[in-house]
Amino acid sequence: MKTQKIKKKSKVKKKTTNKNHAGATLAKEEDFNFAYSKAPQASSVVKVKEAYQLYINGKFCDASQKKTFNSINPATGKKLCKIALASKKDVDKAVASAKNAYNKTWSKISARERSYYLFRIARLIQEKSRELAVLETMDGGKPIKESRDVDLPLVAAHFFYHAGWADKLQYAFPGQKASPIGVVGQVIPWNFPLLMAAWKIAPALATGNTVVIKPAETTSASIMHLAEIFQEAELPDGVVNIVTGAGEVGAALVNHKDVNKVAFTGSNEVGKLIAKSVASSNKRVTLELGGKSANIVFEDAAIDQAVEGVINGIYFNQGHVCCAGSRLLIEENIKDIFLKKLKRRMQQLRVGDPLDKNTDVGAINSKEQLDKINQIVDAGKKEGLDFYQSKTCSLPSQGYFYKPSFFNGVSSASVVARSEIFGPVLSIQSFRNPEEAIAKANNSPYGLAAGVWSEKGSKILQVAKALKAGVIWSNTYNKFDPTSPFGGYKESGQGREGGRQGLSAYVELQS
Amino acid sequence: MKVKKTIKLFIGGKFPRSESGRVAPQYFAASKTKVSAHYCQASRKDFRASIEANKKAEGPWAARSAYNRGQILYRIAENLEMRRGEFEEIFISILGYSKSKANKTLEQAIAAFVYYAGFADKYSQVLASLNPVQGSQHNFTFPEAIGSGVLAEGSSTKFVELCNELAALLATGNVVTVLQSPTCALLLSPFAEVLATSDVPAGVVNLLSASNDELMPVAASHMDVLYITLLEDKDLALVKGEAIHNLKRVFRAPANGRSIESIAQAVEYKTTWHPTGF
Numbered sequence: 001m002k003t004q005k006i007k008k009k010s011k012v013k014k015k016t017t018n019k020n021h022a023g024a025t026l027a028k029e030e031d032f033n034f035a036y037s038k039a040p041q042a043s044s045v046v047k048v049k050e051a052y053q054l055y056i057n058g059k060f061c062d063a064s065q066k067k068t069f070n071s072i073n074p075a076t077g078k079k080l081c082k083i084a085l086a087s088k089k090d091v092d093k094a095v096a097s098a099k100n101a102y103n104k105t106w107s108k109i110s111a112r113e114r115s116y117y118l119f120r121i122a123r124l125i126q127e128k129s130r131e132l133a134v135l136e137t138m139d140g141g142k143p144i145k146e147s148r149d150v151d152l153p154l155v156a157a158h159f160f161y162h163a164g165w166a167d168k169l170q171y172a173f174p175g176q177k178a179s180p181i182g183v184v185g186q187v188i189p190w191n192f193p194l195l196m197a198a199w200k201i202a203p204a205l206a207t208g209n210t211v212v213i214k215p216a217e218t219t220s221a222s223i224m225h226l227a228e229i230f231q232e233a234e235l236p237d238g239v240v241n242i243v244t245g246a247g248e249v250g251a252a253l254v255n256h257k258d259v260n261k262v263a264f265t266g267s268n269e270v271g272k273l274i275a276k277s278v279a280s281s282n283k284r285v286t287l288e289l290g291g292k293s294a295n296i297v298f299e300d301a302a303i304d305q306a307v308e309g310v311i312n313g314i315y316f317n318q319g320h321v322c323c324a325g326s327r328l329l330i331e332e333n334i335k336d337i338f339l340k341k342l343k344r345r346m347q348q349l350r351v352g353d354p355l356d357k358n359t360d361v362g363a364i365n366s367k368e369q370l371d372k373i374n375q376i377v378d379a380g381k382k383e384g385l386d387f388y389q390s391k392t393c394s395l396p397s398q399g400y401f402y403k404p405s406f407f408n409g410v411s412s413a414s415v416v417a418r419s420e421i422f423g424p425v426l427s428i429q430s431f432r433n434p435e436e437a438i439a440k441a442n443n444s445p446y447g448l449a450a451g452v453w454s455e456k457g458s459k460i461l462q463v464a465k466a467l468k469a470g471v472i473w474s475n476t477y478n479k480f481d482p483t484s485p486f487g488g489y490k491e492s493g494q495g496r497e498g499g500r501q502g503l504s505a506y507v508e509l510q511s
Numbered sequence: 512m513k514v515k516k517t518i519k520l521f522i523g524g525k526f527p528r529s530e531s532g533r534v535a536p537q538y539f540a541a542s543k544t545k546v547s548a549h550y551c552q553a554s555r556k557d558f559r560a561s562i563e564a565n566k567k568a569e570g571p572w573a574a575r576s577a578y579n580r581g582q583i584l585y586r587i588a589e590n591l592e593m594r595r596g597e598f599e600e601i602f603i604s605i606l607g608y609s610k611s612k613a614n615k616t617l618e619q620a621i622a623a624f625v626y627y628a629g630f631a632d633k634y635s636q637v638l639a640s641l642n643p644v645q646g647s648q649h650n651f652t653f654p655e656a657i658g659s660g661v662l663a664e665g666s667s668t669k670f671v672e673l674c675n676e677l678a679a680l681l682a683t684g685n686v687v688t689v690l691q692s693p694t695c696a697l698l699l700s701p702f703a704e705v706l707a708t709s710d711v712p713a714g715v716v717n718l719l720s721a722s723n724d725e726l727m728p729v730a731a732s733h734m735d736v737l738y739i740t741l742l743e744d745k746d747l748a749l750v751k752g753e754a755i756h757n758l759k760r761v762f763r764a765p766a767n768g769r770s771i772e773s774i775a776q777a778v779e780y781k782t783t784w785h786p787t788g789f
Binding site for chain 1: 638642644645646648737748751757780786
């Protein structure tokens, strides 16, 4: 089989090979314009409701003013379902319900019981993971391959991991007594709707807090299916409450006087507003904000693996990833060969229907986000930067899509090197030595993540140590695990999520 | 006839006057009108110069071995012990402490440096972790210094708490500008001299006598200040509000004195992944 494949390839190469300066042989771009048959995931595995209500005190209910808004399937641009629009009154009701549940049930039951509920929830998520994955893809636009193989397994794993912590907190903080904070107000983004819900809810419940959570307005459907799982798991009423709507609902939640702790994942702009609005209160705050993470490729890297890592770093989830490797820093003497290989790999990315199992890059989450990407890319083009998009890539005629792209020859001061684009657009800079790479990587107000590609262990460790970032992926990128703390230095946030270190965000400690 | 000493600032290992030329009198506790000495009042510009000196010292200090940082902290304790009479005399004459209170204060201040000297090469073993992630990946998390920041004493002298937090910050490899309360500005002089003779590299600790009302808003909004530790609640809301511009970390010193808490809040966690396999 293997030899056959090689033979076939070499036949093609005969016609089109070209040599680069490093002596490596590359086939031309058009060789890789494979046609794929459709491989659609059936959407019938999930019953998408016409309208989703709020989830307060263990029950689904309409918003007090009966208002709703539409949730759009970004792959079609058409309405998927209606979502209840919570008012301030609904937020009051949800917080009161969480406070009541905290005082009457959740803080009274044993840690072991808390643990059992979380284990139950984890199991139910596993059982319903396909329908949740399909809904996640229909509502958010991410490829089914990712929601099925990355998001949902991690959602279940997050509940499993934290379930076990509930009755073992004395080992998490030796010499200190950990107690819950109370009612936690959480606001989450649209890029990993269920995963962010799991990152927020699981540790909060494990440590004995109760929750009011607000999903992003463009991706509110899947968390309501999670609410059904909470019901099925017989989670006591009011332990988790879900309010849906836009920014003003989130503002009402984080500013509510009975919310003792705020956890937010999203944009820097909103994160700073939240931090400001609760500055004069005693509320604890954790923030997981944006990034402009550097992916550094040294000349001694395994080039093909690095190309794969750079692709995964920026085009995973359409680049809607806070820790996306959006700044490629490439050592100057391998830049030409690397860019050739990168372009070739970009031709192979399949952009389109998120429900197709072959799709690598799905739909941009919303029209608004697509406009934002276009706006920053236009600003980059105005700077006269070299802009590249895959030539063979064609986009669906409906819905919101964007071709995988990059800017080359970017300076550190450029808008595309400094602004978080949150889309499939890479900025490429070069460097001459490790010191320059480190200086360029750290030259950002952000400090969420970074990638380092080299086959030399001592270099990786030295560079990793010098980078001001909370997560360092060496010879890999965009890996996540509930046991692995995630969060940023500098303006990328405050606090960590996941792992033993992430628990401290949800407890009061006494020595 | 005695020679009176002017209390100057301590920035980048040097003892400058305030660039503003401002000085203020420090009175004896007993008379309230009799001047013990004059001290330099730090200005906004002095503060910025201090942070610049901190920034230069940041990398090399964090790169010192944990063992070396512990050695230097212990050296501070030794030098404090040697000069404790001088400190006690200041507490008695300026703040009106009793002899036993002054004595206890020094004992606790010295204990702070000894305690965190012994923590410098251990806290990362307590706080770090090897994380059992799925897949063929090696993954570990360890605490690192945040960088340059401010330790503000507040509206009254709290020397023991100040030493606790300062020692914890130094043990973890942070560099710091200390805003000392002018209620006992005289302390700055022997304290700076202790630091200067304990092998603390220039710029790792800077000491400024400062009015909080003037310098807190400047510190809270300075973009190169990455953390602020407060010893009292008074300015907490102001600092948290201003801190949002660069999301500086804002800490209130733990109430219980020496513990891992002061260390745990003064670090950033870095998680590193690497694949395993042949």
